Amino acid sequence: MAEFIQQLINGLSLGSIYALIALGYTMVYGIIKLINFAHGDIYMIGAYVGYICIKYLNLGFFPALIISMITCSLLGIIIEKIAYKPLRNATRIAALITAIAVSLFLEYTTMFIAGATVRTYPQILGNITFKPMEGVIVNIQQIFIFAVTIVLMTVLQFIVHKTKVGKAMRAVSSDKDAAQLMGINTDKVISYTFAIGSALAGAAGILVGIYYNTINPLMGMLPGLKAFVAAVFGGIGIIPGALIGGITIGVIETMVSGYGSSLYKDAVAFAILILVLLIKPSGLLGKNTREKV
Amino acid sequence: MLELNNIDVHYGVIHALKNISLKVEKGEIVTLIGANGAGKTTTLRTISGLIKPSKGTITFKGQRIDGASAPEIVKAGISHVPEGRRIFPDMTVRENLELGAFLRKDKDEIQKDMELVFARFPILKNRSKQNAGTLSGGEQQMLAIGRALMARPELLLMDEPSMGLAPLLVNEIFSIIKEINEQGTTILLVEQNANIALSIADRAYVIETGSIVLEGSGKELANSEQIKKAYLGG
Numbered sequence: 001m002a003e004f005i006q007q008l009i010n011g012l013s014l015g016s017i018y019a020l021i022a023l024g025y026t027m028v029y030g031i032i033k034l035i036n037f038a039h040g041d042i043y044m045i046g047a048y049v050g051y052i053c054i055k056y057l058n059l060g061f062f063p064a065l066i067i068s069m070i071t072c073s074l075l076g077i078i079i080e081k082i083a084y085k086p087l088r089n090a091t092r093i094a095a096l097i098t099a100i101a102v103s104l105f106l107e108y109t110t111m112f113i114a115g116a117t118v119r120t121y122p123q124i125l126g127n128i129t130f131k132p133m134e135g136v137i138v139n140i141q142q143i144f145i146f147a148v149t150i151v152l153m154t155v156l157q158f159i160v161h162k163t164k165v166g167k168a169m170r171a172v173s174s175d176k177d178a179a180q181l182m183g184i185n186t187d188k189v190i191s192y193t194f195a196i197g198s199a200l201a202g203a204a205g206i207l208v209g210i211y212y213n214t215i216n217p218l219m220g221m222l223p224g225l226k227a228f229v230a231a232v233f234g235g236i237g238i239i240p241g242a243l244i245g246g247i248t249i250g251v252i253e254t255m256v257s258g259y260g261s262s263l264y265k266d267a268v269a270f271a272i273l274i275l276v277l278l279i280k281p282s283g284l285l286g287k288n289t290r291e292k293v
Numbered sequence: 294m295l296e297l298n299n300i301d302v303h304y305g306v307i308h309a310l311k312n313i314s315l316k317v318e319k320g321e322i323v324t325l326i327g328a329n330g331a332g333k334t335t336t337l338r339t340i341s342g343l344i345k346p347s348k349g350t351i352t353f354k355g356q357r358i359d360g361a362s363a364p365e366i367v368k369a370g371i372s373h374v375p376e377g378r379r380i381f382p383d384m385t386v387r388e389n390l391e392l393g394a395f396l397r398k399d400k401d402e403i404q405k406d407m408e409l410v411f412a413r414f415p416i417l418k419n420r421s422k423q424n425a426g427t428l429s430g431g432e433q434q435m436l437a438i439g440r441a442l443m444a445r446p447e448l449l450l451m452d453e454p455s456m457g458l459a460p461l462l463v464n465e466i467f468s469i470i471k472e473i474n475e476q477g478t479t480i481l482l483v484e485q486n487a488n489i490a491l492s493i494a495d496r497a498y499v500i501e502t503g504s505i506v507l508e509g510s511g512k513e514l515a516n517s518e519q520i521k522k523a524y525l526g527g
């Protein structure tokens with residue numbers, strides 16, 4: 001039992017990080033139907049910005065977190081303006097190829113500037129652990145992951161449902177023309193969406209740095225892919241879906257490596273995705289009938 | 294108030310509007326009637342800034358608006374009730390109405406206008422917390438009209454408000470359109486249901502395959518043999 005609870009806690013930590021990344025995928029997809037393959041790399045940049053803040057600027061966790069989120073949101077806005085906006089009316093495949101190009105650009109630019117080496121993240125939170133029960137250990141990093149994730153999800157929920165920008169975002173993702181007829185400037189709303197999604201990825205980057213201790217320029221590839229899977233799993237374009245998808249994949253992955261073999265952890269996650277999509281092609285929370293022409 | 298001069302619109306190689314000119318004076322109800330695919334929706338979408346004309350000019354209250362963005366046109370005072378209603382199905386009735394007032398900042402006045410919409414369409418008040426997608430077709434049409442009114446437009450563009458509604462409901466919607474007009478909003482109404490559209494219109498235009506082929510007062514056209522044959526079923 002203790003073993004199971006331990007695995008669950010570890011799984012929730014990892015899942016929270018996937019969820020934070022998956023939200024950006026799903027929000028961007030919801031609004032411009034683009035799978036932003038560069039999103040995992042924005043998360044990597046977030047980790048590096050946090051690294052610079054902590055290691056070279058001697059900042060604490062929270063200032064580093066905020067700076068990293070702001071930097072990533074600016075990066076997201078710039079990428080959208082330069083790379084995606086000119087392709088707004090191009091085919092989906094052209095936009096997808098551009099996204100892959102942006103991804104490679106971010107990876108290799110980082111490699112050029114920071115080097116390809118794996119860097120050790122400074123342990124800013126120290127080495128504190130808690131024992132809520134016999135045989136279960138929760139470390140301070142996990143507590144920060146949960147706390148930051150919960151706060152960010154609450155803020156996001158508030159923005160999307162209670163603010164004017166959030167309502168505009170939902171309107172644009174539901175019907176772009178109708179939204180324009182309300183006077184909504186869709187370009188602005190798309191910028192906001194990239195900003196928010198990228199800020200969440202930046203937060204995930206710094207959390208991963210302190211949790212796993214290491215970062216490298218290609219660290220965004222696999223978690224990016226898994227977060228994308230999480231978004232599809234939950235129903236792409238649906239915000240709560242990304243949350244559920246991220247947590248589910250994180251927990252499954254941890255359980256499989258804990259009880260089975262870590263060799264299979266990714267295979268099992270993908271197998272479950274395929275199963276869900278076979279039964280429900282639009283994902284867990286997706287509506288099958290809503291697909292518009 | 295609104296004037297289209299020699300407007301051409303192309304969808305790629307399709308020449309959808311050919312040299313369209315029409316006028317709407319302040320306080321009028323003007324209707325644009327025509328068969329499927331004649332170019333009625335295209336005309337309204339061009340006025341709203343969703344489509345850019347390839348030739349010609351559009352002026353509203355003396356200002357050029359062709360080339361302006363859709364939000365700028367809403368701001369200038371034109372609201373559009375689109376074909377097929379296009380309400381936001383996953384948002385509540387109240388949120389839909391709030392979005393109609395998106396560009397306005399006068400909170401108290403917005404609240405007043407919301408009450409006016411609720412007074413005009415009491416059913417919307419009862420359903421205000423419900424997702425708009427759960428409304429019936431007629432209720433959705435009322436919501437689409439209410440949403441457009443929330444912008445306090447001077448000119449209201451309406452695209453086939455009778456579409457898919459039972460005859461009784463069509464009469465109700467049209468008496469509401471007349472009422473809105475009497476309270477000071479100018480209306481450009483697109484319809485396939487020529488009968489009812491001509492019955493409330495001051496003036497009318499007939500569009501066929503992208504060109505205006507006939508114009509006149511509502512009465513004149515309702516009595517014209519040509520119109521009777523083509524659009525009024527004899």
Ligand SMILES: Nc1ncnc2c1ncn2[C@@H]1O[C@H](COP(=O)(O)OP(=O)(O)OP(=O)(O)O)[C@@H](O)[C@H]1O
Pocket residue numbers: 304307309327328329330331332333334335336376485
């Ligand atoms: N997005 C588009 N791309 C290409 N052609 C289009 C597009 N929209 C409309 N058309 C064409 O332009 C012409 C006019 O269409 P429009 O929708 O304006 O007609 P309408 O009078 O509103 O018809 P209906 O009564 O069926 O609504 C039609 O031939 C139509 O096929």
Ligand SMILES: [Mg+2]
Pocket residue numbers: 333334335376452
């Ligand atoms: Mg039409």
